[in-house]
Amino acid sequence: xxxxxxxxxxxxxxxxxxxxxxxxxxxxxxxxxxxxxxxxxxxxxxxxxxxxxxxxxxxxxxxxxxxxxxxxxxxxxxxxxxxxxxxxxxxxxxxxxxxxxxxxxxxxxxxxxxxxxxxxxxxxxxxxxxxxxxxxxxxxxxxxxxxxxxxxxxxxxxxxxxxxxxxxxxxxxxxxxxxxxxxxxxxxxxxxxxxxxxxxxxxxxxxxxxxxxxxxxxxxxxxxxxxxxxxxxxxxxxxxxxxxxxxxxxxxxx
Numbered sequence: 234x235x236x237x238x239x240x241x242x243x244x245x246x247x248x249x250x251x252x253x254x255x256x257x258x259x260x261x262x263x264x265x266x267x268x269x270x271x272x273x274x275x276x277x278x279x280x281x282x283x284x285x286x287x288x289x290x291x292x293x294x295x296x297x298x299x300x301x302x303x304x305x306x307x308x309x310x311x312x313x314x315x316x317x318x319x320x321x322x323x324x325x326x327x328x329x330x331x332x333x334x335x336x337x338x339x340x341x342x343x344x345x346x347x348x349x350x351x352x353x354x355x356x357x358x359x360x361x362x363x364x365x366x367x368x369x370x371x372x373x374x375x376x377x378x379x380x381x382x383x384x385x386x387x388x389x390x391x392x393x394x395x396x397x398x399x400x401x402x403x404x405x406x407x408x409x410x411x412x413x414x415x416x417x418x419x420x421x422x423x424x425x426x427x428x429x430x431x432x433x434x435x436x437x438x439x440x441x442x443x444x445x446x447x448x449x450x451x452x453x454x455x456x457x458x459x460x461x462x463x464x465x466x467x468x469x470x471x472x473x474x475x476x477x478x479x480x481x482x483x484x485x486x487x
Contacts, residue, residue: 327447332371332398333363334483336437336461336476337405344424344470352417354388356381356410358437364402370446371398374454377441381410383434386420388412393441428468432477437461439483459483 338359345353358379364371373396380390389412398404414420427433439459445452461481465474 323447327366327368329369329445330365331483331485332457333365334439334459334481335361336463336479336481337361339435339463339465339474339476341468341470341472341474342409344468346417346421347413349415350417352388352414352420354381354410354412354414356389358391358408358410360393360406360408362398362404362406364398364400364404367400368448370400372444372446372451373398374442374444378439379408379410380438381412382436382438383420383424386414386416388414388435424468431466433465433468435463435465437463456486457483458486 336358338357340357341355342357343353343355347353358381373393375395377393378390379392381388389410391408391410393406393408396404424433437460439457439461441457442454443457444454459481461479463476464478465476467474
């Protein structure tokens, strides 16, 4: 057995390379140590999109309140304009004027001290009322109040009768005023001392409710307010009293 025998593999001509049942996959490891397949591709990069910012709308209740306020203001302005236009038209049609009043006579019927030292006074006043309006009548209502004052003390009071005064009418009224003051002795002494000067100042205050008649339309009640400063020479009862000066101011109160 000195000769070596060589054995060569014999490849059959029909033999084909066999494919392994499980394919060989070479793997790589990521930085964290997780296996990453070699045939895997990186995820695609998505394009950036800008998301529009949507602002929140104010509450609907606020819009409703704003609309209500706007409508209310508009209606008020419209109402004021209508009233102003109506008043202007009435003024142009009727041309209203304030009535004129004057005190023509003042007579003292009684001025004396009572047993309880109170002062009793009775004045008779003659008042002339003139309505200068051509298309306006005046209704004098109940509840009028006239009073005569010396300084800040009321001497007597009374009221006007209820009547209607027509267009461009002149009416003369005789009004009786009576009153009683508990501080009679003091008040009588002040009046006698003032009478010696020959000038006694008296105030006549007037408050009369009236209704204005425009054509056939009767308006709401207003008040005629007035004040007359009378300077008389004497306060002797049943004697002729001379009014040396008279200053009257009258106006309407709605």
